[in-house]
Each structure stands twice: as C-alpha cells, then as structure tokens.
Amino acid sequence: MMGGSVSSTGHDVKPANAAARLLHGVERALDGVFGVPGNPLRQLGALGFHLFWIATVSGVYIYALFDTSITGAYASVETMTTAQPWSAGLMRSVHRYASDAFAVVMLLHLLRELVYARFSGFRWYAWVSGVPLLWLGLAAGIGGYWLVWDGLAQFIATAVTEWFAVLPGFGVTMIRNFLVTDTLTDRLFSLLAFLHIGIPLLLLLGMWVHIQRITDPVTAPHRVLAVTTVVITVLLSLAQPALSQAPADLSRVPEWLGLDWFYLFALPLVNRGMPGTLWLLTVAATLLLVALPWLVPSSRAPAAVVDLANCNGCGRCFTDCPYGAVIMLPRSDGRRHAREAVVETDLCASCGICAGACPSSTPFRSVTLFRTGIEMPQRPMGALREELELAIKGFDDADLSRKTAATVAVFACEHGECPAPRDGVAVLRLPCVGMLPPSFVEYALRAGVDGVFVAACSDGDCEFKSGDTLLRQRLAGEREPSLRASVALERVCMAQCADVAATEWALAEFRAGLPAALDQQPAGAVLAAKAFARSRHHV
Template sequence: MIALLQTIGRWLLEPLRRLLERGFGPRLNPLNHLGALNIYFFWVVLVSGIWLFIFFETSVAGAYASVEYLTHEQWYLGGVMRSLHRYASDAAIITLVLHMLREFAYDRHRGMRWFSWVTGIPLLWLVIPLGITGYWLVWDQLGWYVALTSAELMDALPIFSESMARNFLSDAALSDRFFTLMAFMHLIGLPLFLVFGIWLHVLRINGPRINPPRALMAGSLAAMVVLSFVFPAVSQGQVDMSTVPDSLGLDWYYLLVYPLAKAWSPGWVWGLLVGFSLLLCALPWVAPMRGKSPAHVDLDNCNGCARCADDCPFGAITMQPRSDGQAYEIEAVVDPALCMSCGLCTGACPTATPFRRHSDLVPGIDMPDLEAAALRESILQAAAKLEGERRILVFGCQENAQSRRMKAVVNDAETAILDVICSGHLPPPFVDFILSRDLADGIVVAGCPGGDCQYRFGTEWTSLRMARQRDPHLRKRVDSARLALAWEDRWHGCRDLPDVVAALRATLPAAGQPGEPSAPRQPRRALRHALAAAAYAVFFALVAWLSVWPRFHLIDAGHAMVSLSFSHAGQRVRECRTLTQEELDKLPPNMRKPQDCPRERLPIRVLFAVNDATLFEGTLAPTGLWNDGSANLYRRLEVPAGTQELFIGMSEREGADGFDYSLAQVVDLGPGQHVVVEFDSERGAFEFRRE
C-alpha cells in the first residue's frame, strides 16, 4: 500500500518536475528547493508582519479600524504589506505540503531520516495556529467565525472549566486583553517555538540549505508584489454578532477543517487531526527500510584528511583522535545509526584510486555493499565487452529508475551500464582510469532526475569534483568533453537518459568522422523566461484563489442561528443539615460551621424546542474535581427564519417533573439573525438576546 501511494506521488510530481525544469533549469527548479522556499516565505511573513504591527491597535474597537486604515488609506505600502503577509503565508503552506509529499513519494522519510520526518509533523501544528491567530487579529466577520469555531474546538478538550466560545457571542464578553494575548501568540509565542522546531528539524542534516537561490527569491517576491496590487487582501466586513454572514471567503490553506465543525462534533474533528498526525509519525516504521551496511573505515589507509566528514550529507562521520597509534592526529569514525550508506564518503576519499596495482584497492573508507575494488572489477569486465568506435560507460544510481529502465532499452555493443550507489559514490580517479586506459570513449553519470539527489549532495559534489572545484577533483589531463553529467544544464535539452547517451556519442570523434562540437540544443532564453513567468503566475493565482474561494456558507439559506450559552449550578446532592452543639464541640475550632453542606451538586436537565419540536435535550454534569461546579451549556443550532415559538426549560433537581426555570416566547427571526439564549442566575430567568 505504501509503495502504491509513493508510485502515485511520483506519477504526479515527475511531470511537474519536468515542466518546471523547462522554465527554470535543473539548478533553479523550485521542486528542488521546497524546504528553503518555505523558510523564505516565513521571512517575508515576518518582515511584513512587523510593519503591520507598527500600526495595529490591540483593542476590540481599534483592531478592525487599524487594519482598514492600512488596507485603504495606506494602500501603497500598508495594503501591499498586508497582501504580502497573506500570500506569503499561503505560499508557505503549499510549499510545506509539497515538501512533505515529495519526501514521502521519493522514500526520504525512512531509515535515519525518520528524525527529520517526525520532527516536521509538529511544525504543522505550529504553522496552522500561527495563521489562525492572524485571522483573529483582523477581527472582521471571518475573524469572528474563526475565533468562535476555534473556541468550540478548544471547549471539547478537558482543559477549561467554562466555555471559551461564550466569549465571542457578545461585545461585552470580549476585552482588549484578548487582542493583546493574540498579538503575543502571533508575533512572539508561536514564532519562537517555530524557530526552535525548524532548528530541531534540520539538526541531523549536515549543511542544511535554508536559503533558496537568489533568482527564486527575487522571482517569488516580484510575483507576490504584483499579486498584491492586482488582487489585494481585504477584510470581510466589520463584526456584528447579532447577525451571521451569508457566506465567507475562507482561506482553505489554514481553515480546511473548520467547515467539518459544522457537520461533525468537535470530538470527531480532533480525532481526525490527531489520528492523521499519528499516522504521519508512524509512516517511517509502517514499511521499514531494508537494512544496508554502513560505511567501513580502514585505518591502515585513512590519513585523517576529513574529506569524508565534510562531504557526508547526514553528519554520520566525525573526526576523532587517532586510536591506532599512527602518526596522523585524527581518524574517521562512522555512526551506523546515522549512516545512509550513500557512498559519498568513498567518492571523497583520496585513497579510492583504481590505479593501485601493487596493493589491494582498499580505500580509507569504503562501502561493504559495493566496494571500490568490486566497482573497478565490474568496470574492467564491462569495458572488455564493448565494441565500436564510440564506446560509452554509463554509471547509474541504484535509486535512479531511469537507469533501471535503460538496462532494458539499451542493449547495443557500444554501451554498458554499471551501478553505483549514488553519483557521488564514483571517485574522480575512476573517470581518469577509464579514459586514460582507453576502456571507453565517453562516460555518462546519470544521477537523480533534475539533479535532485536522493542523498542530497551526490550530484552537487560530483559536479564540483568533475569541474575541479572540490577535492578530490578530476585531473587536468582528462578531457571533460568526454564526460556527461546528465543533470547539468548542458544536457538539459535531452528528454531522458538514452537521449543523453546519444547526444554524448554524437560529440565523440570516430575514425574519419569528427564529433559534433556542441551539446544538445537548449531552449531559448526568452522561452525559458516565459515559462518561468507562467509558472509564477499559475502558482500565485492558485495561492490567491484558494485564499478566498470557494466561499463557505455558515448556515443554510433562509435560516437563523440560535446559540444556547449559559452556566448554572444544580442543587446539592442532599440538603444542608444543621449540626447540634454536641457535634460542633467535637470539631476543631477552625472547622466549626453551623451547617453541614455537601460539595457535590446534581446535574441539570435542559430542553430547547422550536414550535414544539425538540432541537436539543440533554443532561449536563457539574464541573470540578468534586462535581461541585456549575454545569455549562454551549450549543449552536440552526432554526428556520420567520415567526417561531422558542422554548427553553431547565431543571436543577433530580427526578423532578417539569422545569424549575423556563421561557416560551414568539420571536420573529430574520434570515441570518443570531439569537443568544442566556440565563441570569441572579434573577433566575432565561433571556432571548438579540443585539
């Protein structure tokens, strides 16, 4: 099942990757920088949020007015900042979800990567509330709905003794301290935890890339600025708690589950969220990764150069004091719990050279599953079978599906395909060995599609090594024109790996035939820029569309809303008893009370009906550890508009017939009207409040 889901995910992502690659090229493909783009969008959110907070008033009366001032009076700066704040927040959700989907689809969530995967799940629980509290601060109709529904969800948790949702049914119940608290949570509290969570998320990653390429940053920012002018973010009307808006433009990126609260109970919504989160956390162990042998250090050949530690993508190699008494100061030590068996360390080892003949080919660090000596032997065997004047050896990553497919497609005598664990597993001396010994006329290193290495740095380190910019680098005597790194821009015009092989073969000289001097034709720069601009336009159009559409209807057409909201303490489980003087004398002086009253109270029974049709009936237990508190009721109900007879009754005694308190009243309800049913404990009477 997991493999099927991953296959479906790759089917969806691969066409998108190839399409984006035509406009951005492999190096700038946004799909290769989703994590870094996500962090960049949060930087935009932070900077724009600071500007908005300068003008924001943390009060019930001033919150909406200050946001409206920024949107309309200061539209040229404050309005743009508000729109940037909104759209960068939504773009962050898209990149976050795509990042998770991509890591899962390409099987990058198991093995030692479980830590980054599992620590990424709580980031969702921080990012979503961060966006939700931002909508509260605007305090328009959408902010009121978000606050009310959020409070209803919180009421389902056994944390609060009284209903939070009751605070959002009238202006009198809401204070300025609420906006001060929300501003603190939105600007300081949640962001601090988010920063810590991101640090924890990349803790086990060596050299994490938290900044995308500058071209992507500039393009994304420019697209968001254009969108801010074309489709600015606006409020959805001032809060009026006496009416329910006909419909709201929900930000579906953050409020996706909120409509479920209309159809489901809060408990079911929490069950869905918690269950889905636990399922995501369990994915690394649902289908455990097949065990691979970790890298092995041979101290007789390790000189402590630390190149393997520098190139390890997952921080599995550390340099520690020498343990064998040799003259070198340090040695490489591999942590098997962190090693992904990618082979990049072998590719970085200066002793992994196939030219060694007088001693066994044993590098300072090697991969037991595919040793350097075995790789050299497979090269010699494959080269011996090659025929023709343009012989090519292809090195394909074991994780590269194209390499596996090519073995079934390419069967000519001029081509041989060999496996390496990763492109970075191939040491540059092996390329020199093949070409200088005339074992082949050209070499193709496949790598992962689009340069998106399964082991993070395989394609990047290989490009730098072959370009003689990173040790161990390719020797100058090697003709780089006879080497094709399939993920590089030079071969961008090729559709797949067989095309790269054919393109390289065309550039190789044969007897009496000069090779073509150039690589495959690249897409025109103007066309690439047009495709990139179209990609930005489509992405941010999607951002804007799902930030307000489709609209959500809070209640059905032609209906009003009635909120039952009150607290009341039921009768004690038994009547108070007056103590005799003899009983009082037996008690300590500080405990002598004239009456003995039990703490525990009885539950209350409530019934609400419209035109004699019962819409709610229930028995409410008292709160408190000793069942000595008030019983609380909060419930939202839809009632048809028009003239209706409302009835509310409450009994505070066990087994009593009828009701101790009740109110029946004919009410003319307009469509969208909001009526709150309250109980005044001092007067002992119900009230149908319509503000």
C-alpha cells in the same frame, strides 16, 4: 565486440510507484518550462523558508501599526487598508498571500516527500520533525486572522474555543470570553498578538530543527524563483487587496463568510457541531504521519564502514556527507594521524558519497587488497575496479580494429535512468554518482576506454541531496579529490538521466563525438593506454 555487464550493488532501490512516476513526469515537464534551477517543485523546502521570511517582514511592518485593543484592532487594520493602501495596506495583503502560499508549499513539500517515499530510514528525523510544523503553521495563520477582529475573526474565535472546549481542562471558560463584548478585554488581544508572534517563532525553531541533520541545507530558493515569488505576491496584493469583513459583533452572526481555506478549512466542521470528530481526525493524522517511517520502513542498505588502516583522518568524508553521518574523533588506533572518521550508522544514507570523497579510493593503488578508508560494504571500491577491468578486458578481447563506435564506461546512478549495456558500453551502477572517485574516470581512460559517461539522476533533485553536485565539482577541479588536469575533459561526459530517451540520446551523442576526440590524441598515447589496459588485466 562484447558489451559490459550490469553490476548489482546489492543496494535495494525501491521501485517508483505510479504516483511517483506521475510526479516525476510533472517535474520533468516543469523543468522544460522553468529550467531545473527555477523549478518550484524542486525547491519546495527552500521556497517555504522564503515565504516565511516574506510573511515575517510584512508582518513586522503591519504589527508596528496594529493596535492591540478591542476597539483599536479592527480600526487600525482598516486604517492600514484604506488610508495607507500603497504601504501598510499592500504589506497586509503581501502578509496574507505569502502566508497562504507558505501553507500550500508546506503541503506540497510533504506530499512530494510522501510520494517519493522519502520518510523512512535515515530520513525519519526530518519527516517526524516536519509534522509539528504543519500544526504550528496552521496555528500561526489562524491566529493572524483572529487579530483583525472582524466577522471572520468572530467565527474563528467561536470555532476555536468550541473546538478546545471538548478537551478536559479547557471547558467552556474559553468560549465565555467571546459570548458578549463586555467580557472581552484589551489584555486578551495582547495575548492573541503575543501568540501570533510566539507561534511563528516556534515554527522557525521547528524549521531549524527540521533541517538539522542535513549538511548545507538549502534554505533559499534560486534567485530567479525568489524574486518571482516576491513579484507575484505583490501583484496579487495589488490585484486583490486583503480586506476585512464587517467588524465583529458578538450579538450577531454573519450569514456568509469569506474563509481563507488554506488555514480555516477545518473550522466548518466545528461549526457543524463536530469538534470531537475534528480532534479525532487531527490526532489520527498526526499519529499516522509520525508513525509512517516505521509503518512503511525502507529496505536499508548497510552503512558505510571505516577502515582505519586506510583512513588518514583528512575529513573529506566528514565535509561531503550530505546528512552529517560522519564525525571526526581523536585517533583510537595509535597511528600518527590526529583524527579518524566514525560513521553514525543511524544517520547513514548508504549513498557512498563518503567513499567517493576518500583520497584512498584511487584505483591506481598497487596494493594486493584494494580497500579504502571509508567503504560501502555492498559496493566496495575493489570490486568496482574489478568490474571496470573486466569490462575493459571485454572491449580489449574484441577486435578493436573493427570497432565501429567508441567504447564507453558508464557510471550510472541507481536512482536515475540507467543506460542499457551493449557492445562497447559497460555500465557500472552506483548508489549515487557522488560515490565515484574522479580517479576512476582517469583510470578507465588510461586503461583504454574511449570515454567515460556519468549518468546522474535528475538534476537538482539528487536522491542523496548533493551527490551530482559534488561529483561535478570534483570533475571540474573545484573540489577534492579532483580529476587531474591532464585528463582530456572532452572524453568525459556527465549527464542528468531522468528519463530513458534523454539518457540514451545523451550517451549516443557523446559516443558519436568520441572517435574524433580520440583521433586528436597522439598515436603514442593511444598505444600507451592500450598497453596500460593489458597490464591491468593481468593484475
């Protein structure tokens, strides 16, 4: 028997670095514990939104009881904690711990995208728009601690005003607000409360901007994870309620402080007399993060190309593109269709999901030059069909009567663990399995392949956000273009192939079960399939 050939799509897949492999291993291990849908590491962005809303709801509750005056601020917070421990006190603690978890999740989200090198190319916008969120998040948290007006708030007031005093235009005027109690006014506390509401609103606006270029962004974590997060926050609040430190006294400085290191980690640097250093680090980190997409550019595969002769303006590519790179405009070529697809090349991820969604991507078309309405130049559908036919011809040229295992066409994501080609197994690689039109599955089966195996990358973490989900929906008949109902689903397998062993095991299991499935078919169907395959070889 002949083995299928591994095709090169010309798509330059970035090799994973050691950190990425390590993180990938950790995520796989956590998948085993939480299950893929419940794995927090795979939903950090959505978890960030969830924690933001927990902090918002609890914050609104305690703000209703907060007194924005010098004398009333501390007293009102103490009243919440001591007189209403099961309501306002609990909400105060939930507010604190949800905010702390938000800071951790935000940092992990950044590090994860950094390790997986998801910051350049078409992703630059999400990356760059995420940078201000770091500072807004920190500012919101610091401002919250300020409002309590205890010893910690006094430390924060001194450190923050000393930090800003280095900047031209601020000077020592801000510091002098917090020198003696006489200079403090209730109006200042109203301003601080306003900032603690305004900055999170800006943060929310920034979060909205951050996900603008993503189609159907996931802003709510899996239900189990969402509930568990709330439960953990409440349990932690009960186990260790948030407490104030001694009331602020500007004539004294507390020797020891219980710092919230998630938000206040940088302020000791100012306390040690290095506000300039902190500004230097802040500006350098900001510039580095913002410039990273251009400092470490990704190799860019060609963007999708629309072929108007084959585009009927149906809009499926527009609907399925995960990054909103396809827009629909009025027809420009005079054909009777109302609209045509146009690719915004700067936004295109070169995943090919649009080509997989295009109804003209069916290999059953009997045109001389098989082209689709929207095509990936590096992986045209015509070439994919030729590769498939070549592989099937290889199977057919071998003596099938002596075959010992079923023949399988594997459509594999370049970002997952691709099975090795071997006798009876042809492997065709795609930038994303979302590029696979379901009609190719039927085509392969009708051409005589015993089974079709789709090797997607890691479940819940598609390199292009939703390619595996879209294909699964198409194969299940839940999304157009769908796999025809007449196709025997037991001859089709879609597996998540995050590691080599799992991939090979899934393929072997599927292949082992195939002959029985094939045997169940009427003999005529098998013969018809082989005849179809032979006829295709002469095209």
